[in-house]
Amino acid sequence: MSRLIVISNRVSAPKGEAGAQGGLAVAFAAALRENRGIWFGWSGDRTDQFTGQINFNRTNGVTTATIDLEDQDIEEYYNGYANRTLWPLFHYRIDLAEFERGFADGYQRVNERFAETIRPLIEPHDLIWVQDYHLIPLGQELRARGLENRMGFFLHIPWPPRRLLSSLPHAVELVRTLFAYDVIGFHTEEWLEAFRDYVTGELGGQVEGDLITLDDRCVKAIACPIGIDAKEFIQASGSPAARLAYRRMKDSADGRDMIVGVDRLDYSKGLEERFAGYERFLASHEESRKEVFLLQIAPPSRGDVETYQRIRLALEGMAGRINGAYADLDWVPIRYVNQGFPRPVLAGVYRAARIALVTPLRDGMNLVAKEYVAAQDPEDPGVLILSRFAGAALQMPEAVLVNPYSAEEVSDAIATALSMPLHERKQRWRALMDGVEREDVIWWRKRFTDALMAPGQTLDEAEPDDEEDDVPAGSDAG
Structure with a gap:
């Protein structure tokens, strides 16, 4: 039996009626309630010095693990490369994209910090599900730290056309990091086809059905549109x-x-x-x-x-x-x-x-x-x-x-x-x-995790309770 470990840029603990939260937060809450696992990511808070300290919490049946980031991390990784470089470019707004070397350095540094911090929490049979454009290289960083688990990546924004993506400095290196994953998901066939076109046209990859092979790595790439609960x-x-x-x-x-x-x-x-x-x-x-x-x-x-x-x-x-x-x-x-x-x-x-x-x-x-x-x-x-x-x-x-x-x-x-x-x-x-x-959120989660699981592998089913004693010992839950 395997746990589901979700990793995303931000983590939003499920809220009651008093708080608003986005569709993605609701989607993960619905998915994680069904499986014993952890949702890991940035808390949204700042720290003077990055220590890698993890804050655990359990709310409405979902266990979250968060870290704080330094001001420089937030400026270069989040405000910079993620939202001033990748976001406009992937939304076809190359006129708004900013290409700064410092942004790319910060993006890589934070992905390394995520990998270093989450690695000790991952057990041998856990399924790892990385979310979105903020964390494209995370799979490669986890592999570099010896992780052999099944890992999937899901992109929640469009994948741009080949010629548009080619305007990104070091785009080839960034796309290659995706081949550290076992499954890559997109919302639509259009985004999936644009990815295939880039890999075959720019990297020389080969496509056969759902499988894309590049050098010695083979990934399954699927269209898997998200729904609501x-x-x-x-x-x-x-x-x-x-x-x-x-x-x-x-x-x-x-x-x-x-x-x-x-x-x-x-x-x-x-x-x-x-x-x-x-x-x-x-x-x-x-x-x-x-x-x-x-x-x-x-x-x-x-x-x-x-x-x-x-x-x-x-x-x-x-x-x-x-x-x-x-x-x-x-x-x-x-x-x-x-x-x-x-x-x-x-x-x-x-x-x-x-x-x-x-x-x-x-x-x-x-x-x-x-x-x-x-x-x-x-x-x-x-x-x-x-x-x-x-x-x-x-x-x-x-x-x-x-x-x-x-x-x-x-x-x-x-x-x-x-x-x-x-x-x-x-x-x-x-x-x-x-x-x-x-085609609701449960259908979306099942379609992706079914593709991600190895033959014979199953997800651990969580008991329907709200007990707090599932939070890892020594955590800062509260």
């Missing part, structure tokens, strides 16, 4: 907090149709283009202006990175200009909110919304689209407007799909959604909901 989210939609949020939104709408967008404040989410599309709708549908409003929830992120400061200022300017041009004494077209909310509250907001605008310019998956569908009233569901460039679009063709760069397409989609008859809304929703329930 559908049952849990449906329950959250019926919670007191969700019902209260629903009533508040309905009361404040005063009979108008609400359009909702919920996105982390990021240039990849297409928020400026979304505002432009909504503005086009207001300009071309004068009869509908005061019948709708857009609620855009955009909690800020990566505030230390200048690019994110600029987009916040740009959106504040657009919201102010659109409201100034179209608002009336009793109506404001855009409600722009820069804060996060607990998931039950968001579930109530989703349920109250006639339309969800999920229009990223490029997205690995996008779980907001799936959460919106799961929150709907089956007897009166809303309409999902979804970018063709979100990974979720391949699983959700029944949504109203749009090109987010086209203000006209977004405007037309809003008009279509507002006039869509109930029978069509129910038909689209039912097809979407079937997919959300069928």
Whole structure:
């Protein structure tokens, strides 16, 4: 029997209704509750000197192990290479990518620190599952420290086209480190095919089915789209907090149709283009202006990175200009909110919304689209407007799909959604909901771990309890 060890840049302990957390945090909580294991990563806190001290905790059945990082680590590894080099490049924004040698050095140093720290916690039969672009070289660093366990890597963002990735200094060396893993996962066939193209075209690798061979290493590369914990989210939609949020939104709408967008404040989410599309709708549908409003929830992120400061200022300017041009004494077209909310509250907001605008310019998956569908009233569901460039679009063709760069397409989609008859809304929703329930987070986890396990290997099943005595002895739990 094997444990599942998840390693990611940040670790978020499961929270109750009082705290908001992202879709990935919820996904791992759901997965780790089923298996005795550890979720390891950065705490998000700073330290004057890196010591490798691990802080253990156990909350809601999930054991976490975290470390603190120095200011230089955070600036070079996280703000630098991860979010000013890899993130824009992998989201097709080479114009925003910054290539600094110090960033790359910090990225490598922190991956080495992660490997050195987690290595003593890993038992011989554990399955290791490394997450996302922050930790691409981690598998190679663990192998260098003698680890022979089965290891998998999952990329939660797009994999860029071959010619785009070739602009990254030392891209060949970075991609080669992925061959330390046994399984590599992507959300879509498009990202998987782009990876294969780079490995075969730039490195001379060979592809046979799911297997990719490079020199003396062979990895299995699969498309494995992540889902949500559908049952849990449906329950959250019926919670007191969700019902209260629903009533508040309905009361404040005063009979108008609400359009909702919920996105982390990021240039990849297409928020400026979304505002432009909504503005086009207001300009071309004068009869509908005061019948709708857009609620855009955009909690800020990566505030230390200048690019994110600029987009916040740009959106504040657009919201102010659109409201100034179209608002009336009793109506404001855009409600722009820069804060996060607990998931039950968001579930109530989703349920109250006639339309969800999920229009990223490029997205690995996008779980907001799936959460919106799961929150709907089956007897009166809303309409999902979804970018063709979100990974979720391949699983959700029944949504109203749009090109987010086209203000006209977004405007037309809003008009279509507002006039869509109930029978069509129910038909689209039912097809979407079937997919959300069928390919949920448990399906995602099982598909990946089944590919990762050696023949005859099984995962250790956790007992359904919340005892704290599973925290390793000598830890700093609390």
